[in-house]
Amino acid sequence: MSGLVLKLNPRERVLVNGAVIENGDRRSRLSILTPNANILRLRDAIRPDEVNTPVRRVCYIAQLVLSGDVEEEDAKLQILRGIEQLSQALRDDDSRTHLDHATEAVGRLDFYRALKSLRNLLQREARLLGTAPQ
Secondary structure: OOOEEEEEOOOOEEEEOOEEEEOOOOOEEEEEOOOOOOEEEHHHOOOHHHOOOHHHHHHHHHHHHHHOOOOHHHHHHHHHHHHHHHHHHOOOHHHHHHHHHHHHHHHOOOHHHHHHHHHOOHHHHHHHHOOOOO
16 A cells, blocks of 8 residues: 555544544645555445445455454455446446456455445445445
8 A cells, every 4th residue: 555645634533453542633645656455445344234235245254354453354255246246237338447456456466456446336336226425
């Protein structure tokens, strides 16, 4: 994850390698220099009771790796299977691009980038299922 830059709002929380860090009263910018650091913005986190669609399920597994609740190797196969299943339903070029990027990121064990790519599909999935995005 070399070169990741996080822009945080006041009082925004982020999980870095299992530690919750809260920003102060002003906007700030953090550069994450450590490769393979596990980072999750808590404002973007999917809660367990929100895991109710195919894309959310795959995102949640990636998120569990970032939070340190699941080992990378255990999650890798589950995520790749989930991406394969999603690719059978989401056939447009834009969705394929996001799924391809997620697959490549999982192959590199870069679960932050995989989650970022998969999250791009949440609004599309909500439209297809006729549900409101959460």
